[in-house]
Amino acid sequence: MTAISIVVPTAGRESLRALIGALGLLPADAELLVVADHARRGPAAARNTGWQEATGEWVVFLDDDVIPEPGWCTRLRADLDVGSEVGGVQGRVRVPRPTGRRPTDWERATIGLEHGAWITADMAYRRAALEAVGGFDERFPRAFREDAELAHRVRRAGWELRRGRRTVTHPVRPESPWVSLRTQRGNADDALLRRLYGRDWRQRLEIPPGRRARHALITAAAAATVAAALLPGRWHRVAAGPALIWAVGTAEFAAARIAPGPGNPAEVAAMAATSVLIPPLAVGHWLAGRWRWRAA
Structure with missing residues (x-):
């Protein structure tokens, strides 16, 4: 041997x-x-x-x-x-x-x-x-x-x-500048770990805390904004609150990613665009994983 x-x-x-x-x-x-x-x-x-x-x-x-x-x-x-x-x-x-x-x-x-x-x-x-x-x-x-x-x-x-x-x-x-979108597929794997090891799976596996809770809030606010905007009459006024949460949450996320970076126009543009798309992608993969691994 x-x-x-x-x-x-x-x-x-x-x-x-x-x-x-x-x-x-x-x-x-x-x-x-x-x-x-x-x-x-x-x-x-x-x-x-x-x-x-x-x-x-x-x-x-x-x-x-x-x-x-x-x-x-x-x-x-x-x-x-x-x-x-x-x-x-x-x-x-x-x-x-x-x-x-x-x-x-x-x-x-x-x-x-x-x-x-x-x-x-x-x-x-x-x-x-x-x-x-x-x-x-x-x-x-x-x-x-x-x-x-x-x-x-x-x-x-x-x-x-x-x-x-x-x-x-x-x-x-x-x-690619869009690699951060592809990596959101890992949220489905997190869902499996949540199923296997419970709510404290991050502590058990020594994994740092993530931003999924904030992503969920931003995504919910975005969905509420779009839904209210599509409804007639007075419902349009209801969209103001969720729209503010959506905008502030997205801006904070983008700023947190841009601030430590090189600050060149290409990086700033990529971070701004992907920061809009990452929250719903992360939540979508998480929910898909929760459904797929519901019986794991």
Whole structure:
């Protein structure tokens, strides 16, 4: 049996070449398994395929868009020199900052990975811990929350999780100005977590509070404004209150996203437009998820 198995799920991104090049020649007691997700089942399913085929006592999950630092394998061994009570050890993630300007909204989202708990950008688990909990929950189809959910089950099964000292660099990949709209699909996954773990699921999984309650208020105010405007006569006057809530809520949301950014016209325009669309999209995906997972 090999001591360490490195599992990398991939959808074929070019960044995989840089990762494999940075790993270099692996020690004799380590193996690398690259799992091509041709069927687009998602990273959770791909990682399950990888660790179930692996032979190592420890399984290290790396995302295909990270670059291990020089000496990563040596530091990995040191990180895994832990007692039998430890079921997982997380590596550190470093995200390069842009030079000469403040980061965009998308860049700040990637920078947030540096503070993420138990994220599989670089996360090692004992094979015994994965076997004990059944691995990743494949109902999570995106690279979103599936790692935090696994970590919660591993700890609930009695294992400890620790942070190590090895480091990977996570470059910010190029994205469309509208990427924040696509990421709202993750609200459906949040609905599954709410169903599985109750109202305090964020605290249980160490996930920071979100803005969904505010998004719901803005969306309700927008719907009430449109409904009142379509009704005849005096109902038009009723629209003033919800319209004010809608406008103020949207303006606050846009300002919170624009203020820390670079402030260039393209970023401001994208933040203004997406800030109008994100609240109803977030609420819509949340409600769709609540319905889909009502019997989970």
